[in-house]
Amino acid sequence: MVMVIKQGETKNNLKNILEKLSKKIKPKGIDVYKYVAKINLHKDALDIQRDLRNEW
DSSP: OOOOOOTTOOHHHHHHHHHHHHHHOOOOSOOGGGGTTOOOOSSOHHHHHHHHHHTO
Protein backbone atom coordinates (compact mmCIF):
# COMPACT_ATOMS: atom_id res chain seq x y z
CA MET A 1 0.00 0.00 0.00
CA VAL A 2 1.25 3.45 -0.87
CA MET A 3 0.16 6.63 0.87
CA VAL A 4 1.26 9.94 -0.60
CA ILE A 5 2.36 12.59 1.88
CA LYS A 6 2.73 16.01 0.38
CA GLN A 7 4.91 18.78 1.67
CA GLY A 8 3.02 21.04 4.04
CA GLU A 9 0.68 18.38 5.46
CA THR A 10 -0.67 19.16 8.91
CA LYS A 11 -0.04 16.95 11.91
CA ASN A 12 -3.70 15.91 12.02
CA ASN A 13 -3.57 14.75 8.40
CA LEU A 14 -0.41 12.75 9.12
CA LYS A 15 -2.04 11.13 12.17
CA ASN A 16 -5.06 10.18 10.06
CA ILE A 17 -2.83 8.60 7.42
CA LEU A 18 -0.91 6.62 10.06
CA GLU A 19 -4.16 5.41 11.64
CA LYS A 20 -5.43 4.21 8.24
CA LEU A 21 -2.19 2.36 7.64
CA SER A 22 -2.18 0.73 11.06
CA LYS A 23 -5.75 -0.52 10.57
CA LYS A 24 -4.93 -2.13 7.25
CA ILE A 25 -1.70 -3.79 8.34
CA LYS A 26 -2.30 -7.16 9.99
CA PRO A 27 0.39 -8.68 12.20
CA LYS A 28 1.94 -11.92 10.99
CA GLY A 29 2.53 -14.93 13.15
CA ILE A 30 1.35 -15.43 16.70
CA ASP A 31 0.72 -12.96 19.47
CA VAL A 32 3.62 -13.54 21.86
CA TYR A 33 2.43 -10.93 24.33
CA LYS A 34 -0.26 -13.29 25.61
CA TYR A 35 2.53 -15.51 27.00
CA VAL A 36 4.35 -12.74 28.88
CA ALA A 37 4.82 -13.56 32.61
CA LYS A 38 3.14 -16.97 32.28
CA ILE A 39 6.16 -19.10 33.14
CA ASN A 40 6.95 -19.57 36.81
CA LEU A 41 10.61 -20.47 37.31
CA HIS A 42 11.74 -22.13 40.51
CA LYS A 43 15.36 -21.17 39.93
CA ASP A 44 17.13 -18.12 38.60
CA ALA A 45 17.19 -18.03 34.80
CA LEU A 46 20.96 -17.57 34.75
CA ASP A 47 21.43 -20.68 36.94
CA ILE A 48 19.24 -22.71 34.60
CA GLN A 49 21.31 -21.52 31.64
CA ARG A 50 24.58 -22.46 33.37
CA ASP A 51 23.22 -25.91 34.23
CA LEU A 52 22.19 -26.51 30.62
CA ARG A 53 25.60 -25.45 29.35
CA ASN A 54 27.41 -27.66 31.87
CA GLU A 55 25.55 -30.76 30.67
CA TRP A 56 27.89 -30.98 27.72
